[in-house]
Amino acid sequence: MLMDDMGWGDLGVFGQPSKETPNLDAMAAEGMLLPDFYTANPLCSPSYTPQEIVGGISKDELLLPQMLKKKGYVSKIVGKWHLGHRPQYLPLENGFDEWFGAPNCHFGPYNNSDRPNIPVYNNSEMVGRYYEEFQINRKTGESNLTQIYLQEGLDFILRQTKAQRPFFLYWAVDATHSPVYASKRFIGKSQRGRYGDAVMELDYCVGQMLSQLRTLGIGNNTFVFFTSDNGAALMSGPIEGGSNGPFLCGKETTYEGGMREPAIAWWPGHIKAGTVSSQLANVMDLFTTSLALAGISPPDDRTLDGLDLTPVLLNQSHTLQSRPIFYYRGNELMAVRLGQYKAHYWTWSNSWEELKQGINFCPGQEVPGVTTHEQKEHTQQPLIFHLGRDPGEKYPIKLIGVLKKEYKDVLSRISPVVELHKETLVPGIPQLNMCDVAVMVTLFVAFVCFAVASRSEHIAATVMEFLITSFLLLLYLFKLNKKLTFFFWPLIDAFNSVFAAIYFVILSIIALRTSTVTGTLVGGALSFISFVCFAASAAAAFVTVPLLEFLAALFLLFAYATKFNERFKGFLWPLMDFMRCVTASIIFFIISIIAVSKYGGGSSKAAGIFGFVSTIVFALDFYFIFNELASFLKQGGESNDEPSRQQDEFSDSDSD
Numbered sequence: 001m002l003m004d005d006m007g008w009g010d011l012g013v014f015g016q017p018s019k020e021t022p023n024l025d026a027m028a029a030e031g032m033l034l035p036d037f038y039t040a041n042p043l044c045s046p047s048y049t050p051q052e053i054v055g056g057i058s059k060d061e062l063l064l065p066q067m068l069k070k071k072g073y074v075s076k077i078v079g080k081w082h083l084g085h086r087p088q089y090l091p092l093e094n095g096f097d098e099w100f101g102a103p104n105c106h107f108g109p110y111n112n113s114d115r116p117n118i119p120v121y122n123n124s125e126m127v128g129r130y131y132e133e134f135q136i137n138r139k140t141g142e143s144n145l146t147q148i149y150l151q152e153g154l155d156f157i158l159r160q161t162k163a164q165r166p167f168f169l170y171w172a173v174d175a176t177h178s179p180v181y182a183s184k185r186f187i188g189k190s191q192r193g194r195y196g197d198a199v200m201e202l203d204y205c206v207g208q209m210l211s212q213l214r215t216l217g218i219g220n221n222t223f224v225f226f227t228s229d230n231g232a233a234l235m236s237g238p239i240e241g242g243s244n245g246p247f248l249c250g251k252e253t254t255y256e257g258g259m260r261e262p263a264i265a266w267w268p269g270h271i272k273a274g275t276v277s278s279q280l281a282n283v284m285d286l287f288t289t290s291l292a293l294a295g296i297s298p299p300d301d302r303t304l305d306g307l308d309l310t311p312v313l314l315n316q317s318h319t320l321q322s323r324p325i326f327y328y329r330g331n332e333l334m335a336v337r338l339g340q341y342k343a344h345y346w347t348w349s350n351s352w353e354e355l356k357q358g359i360n361f362c363p364g365q366e367v368p369g370v371t372t373h374e375q376k377e378h379t380q381q382p383l384i385f386h387l388g389r390d391p392g393e394k395y396p397i398k399l400i401g402v403l404k405k406e407y408k409d410v411l412s413r414i415s416p417v418v419e420l421h422k423e424t425l426v427p428g429i430p431q432l433n434m435c436d437v438a439v440m441v442t443l444f445v446a447f448v449c450f451a452v453a454s455r456s457e458h459i460a461a462t463v464m465e466f467l468i469t470s471f472l473l474l475l476y477l478f479k480l481n482k483k484l485t486f487f488f489w490p491l492i493d494a495f496n497s498v499f500a501a502i503y504f505v506i507l508s509i510i511a512l513r514t515s516t517v518t519g520t521l522v523g524g525a526l527s528f529i530s531f532v533c534f535a536a537s538a539a540a541a542f543v544t545v546p547l548l549e550f551l552a553a554l555f556l557l558f559a560y561a562t563k564f565n566e567r568f569k570g571f572l573w574p575l576m577d578f579m580r581c582v583t584a585s586i587i588f589f590i591i592s593i594i595a596v597s598k599y600g601g602g603s604s605k606a607a608g609i610f611g612f613v614s615t616i617v618f619a620l621d622f623y624f625i626f627n628e629l630a631s632f633l634k635q636g637g638e639s640n641d642e643p644s645r646q647q648d649e650f651s652d653s654d655s656d
Contacts, residue, residue, distance in 0.1 A: 004174035007232025009245025023207030037263030056084015066095035079172035143181035178236040249362040254327035343382040
């Protein structure tokens, strides 16, 4: 059971004063409470991707339902999927046998003429949309969705029990995600307002499902785990935000409030009732643990981040004390917890711009030097907290006075853990590609402008190439800036692909439209093929070599700047195009080698092949251009493609 934006402090068993979660509290009394349980990321998608994103879960990933099929398990997801909304990314294409729910959160309502409302599916069939067939009243917060999700879960359990089939139910409801909702019988019942109404209804649903397991006589044979995807969204408060208890900040941050989650494990007869484990655990552990409980060996062709928690769950005295917790935000390792100590290497709540607009990730919790509104680096001297003494992360251990020894001691233990983690970390291949309307318009305009190009448009083409390359250089400068890297890399790689696409298309169209020389025509056609290969390679691998990209962009900037110089354009235009092809071929060749040698996935191998093909294509491309250059030199430096120069352009007075 994975809740959405529910906070650590929303349960009575964790100290919520209203005590409005009797079923969850009872579940904890009958099972094990894990107060030190964490999510993998302080946002929804990594724990579970928005509508503008056209990517999704990689085909190289093995999901739990796929593994459980080895033992005959039937799997169903009820509620929010959030791992891609295109057909190839949906649950039934990724191991699940059944699905009732939506590919995204219940955002809206939208104007269907511009943007449709989020669809709701029953297996592969769309049965309606949020705010249409599945109503959510934004004014009152009333919706019957949670009750629908409850019934879907109960029906599934009943059917599989009658058929005597083992089952896996992933119940991922989103009632506590803003805009929060609850059914009519729960509206206005909570002391905590609308958000509390949603929590009360979810608590009721948990009670109903546990009760059904007992009634069907399968309670002792069913492992149930309850948690949340990230901390409560304090920026949605006070009406639609939850509580993170004593912890600092909330959703979207790597402070404790953003990543520490409520967690309860329930398995009567196996997990000792009323136990509390201080084991540091992570939502990624549920994959490995579930396989162990089902008697399935984990896949041996990949590194798994999760640990098997069965020794802790089934033998409460057992702990995996040396296990660290890593706090990531984007690609950057923000903090690490080891035992009771947590070291922040970067701090950031949210930007000053957002704060000025009234968006605050840490309302009423500002801690000077800790809840920073810029991306603050502490890698040379991390901020260290003792979470037992200071769960709110308000008083960092000082590197002075009586605490100096403690600080150095802790840092000496955490630093090797961080170094080993970074050394052994294998970067994942980004799966998200932004479908940006502005980018599409830019591409369309580029096509239109250069489709009608004539011989006189060479200058305009050069200006466009220069501007594109200049902007590309600016992007690489941002990319190489460490303070911006961890948020901008995916964005910059996307821009890289876009501008490379524009660049290749422009070159090919200009060559085809403005020249009658056979070699250049063929070169233009091959450039277009190269663009196709590049697009496929980039989409499959997104392999990044920042320094090489920067140097290549810098060289191109110099090349186009020189090309734009009236004095040298007659001679250097062919030379610069030749060098452009050489540079690109080197980049493609490096990409292909890295992709094939470093990554084992099928898509990466395909990227390597595309890169290699691109290298060959460029070799042919600059072979033809080289012939053009040789022809140009034989003609004594007069270009067939450029307007004639005035005789005094190379006069003695100018030559110096």
